[in-house]
Amino acid sequence: MTFRENANIGSGAVRRGGGGGGGLAVGGGIGTILLALVVMLFGGDPGAILGGGGGQAPSSAQNVELEECQTGADANEDVDCRMKATMVSLVDYWEQVAPEADTTEAIIFTGQVNTGCGTASSQVGPFYCPVDRTIYLDTGFFSQLEGQLGADGGNFSQMYVLAHEYGHHIQNWTGALRASQQDQQGPESGAVRxxxxxxxFAGAWAGNATRTRDADGNLLLEPLSREDIESALSAAAAVGDDSIQERMQGQVTPHTWTHGSSEQRMGWFMRGYESGDPNQCDVLNAGSVDDYDA
Ligand SMILES: [Zn+2]
Known part of the structure; x- marks a missing residue:
């Protein structure tokens, strides 16, 4: 997916942070943050899992605006700018669809970062912290997606990852995140849903992304191509439970994975994309997590 060269992305809610000292970050892949999220949902101390710094909000002094990212051309060139531009699109979309929900912001970090959910290292992958209502990502995850997990690392798959995290922010507002705490294990669990x-939600945004506008009221994005969609779906496939377990066997404990199968992830993304309507995303009340075609 390509940004229009002259699009104004100056208002994108992305900062660069990190370098948070103190706690010892514990690795272990995406499962670590899933576990942490589950613990948080249960009212535990996520800091205990992520290692130190639990409950501390990120220090704004450490976070810098991405001033160098001002236009769509910058977004097409540089991954940080692409995240900033994607946030402009996501914020515009969700302000229209859910005007009562607060917007969120994303912090891009390298190494480790202090968050409201504890100190996180790069190894946890992108995540949303409901405590400080902020998205955190190390864009190095994208090269991991490309290399380790086999996705094509396309621009749109990067945008999809951010859109998925923004979806968790919307769920924090709707209460869906809380709803998952009653039911965290198993293929039909609330956590998977x-x-x-x-x-x-990421699909619903994608279906409408080419209609989102910058601060000047100009369209942000060129139309999606078939390759864009395939790129996103290959990322969804690469981070599905079955795929991760297959490729990282021995390093993960299968029961901590709560993202659903590759096929389910693609199915729900496409349901959102084709309908362009987040109201079609009521996975929590679906008879089954396989009912994406229903
Ligand atoms: Zn997620």
Whole structure:
């Protein structure tokens, strides 16, 4: 997906942070943050899992605006700018669809970062912290997606990852994130449904993204291509439970994975994309997590 060269992305809610000292970050892949999220939902201390710094909000002094990212051309060139531009689109979309919900912001970090959910290292992958209502991502995850997980690392798959995390922010507002705490284990669990709904929300945004506008009222994005969609779906496939377990066997504990199968993730993304309607994303009340075609 390509940004229009002259699009104004100056208002994008992305900062660069990190370098947070103190706690010892514990790795272990995406499962670590899923576990942390589950613990948070249960009212535990996520800092205990992520290692130090639990409950501390990120220090704004450490976070810098991405001043160098001002136009769509910058977004097409540089991954940080692409995240900033994607936030402009996501904020515009969700302000229209859910005007009562607060917007969120994303912090891009390298190494480790202090968050409201504890100190996180790059190894946890992108995540949303409901405590400080902020998205965190190390864009190095994208090269991991490309290399380690086999996705094509396309621009749109990067945007999809951010849109998925924004979906968790919307769920924090709707209460869906809380709903998952009653039911965290198993293929039909609330936790899996929350993940699949975030994919569906990402799809609903994608279906409308070319209609989103910058601060000047100009369209942000060129139309999506078939390659864009395939890129996003390959990312969804690469981060599905079955795929991760297959490729990282021995390093993860399968029961901590709560994102659903690759096929389910694609199914719900496409349901959101084709309908362009987040109301079609009621995975939580679906008879089954396989009912994306219903
Ligand atoms: Zn998620």
């Amino acid at each position: 929350v993940e699949l709904q975030a994919d569906c």
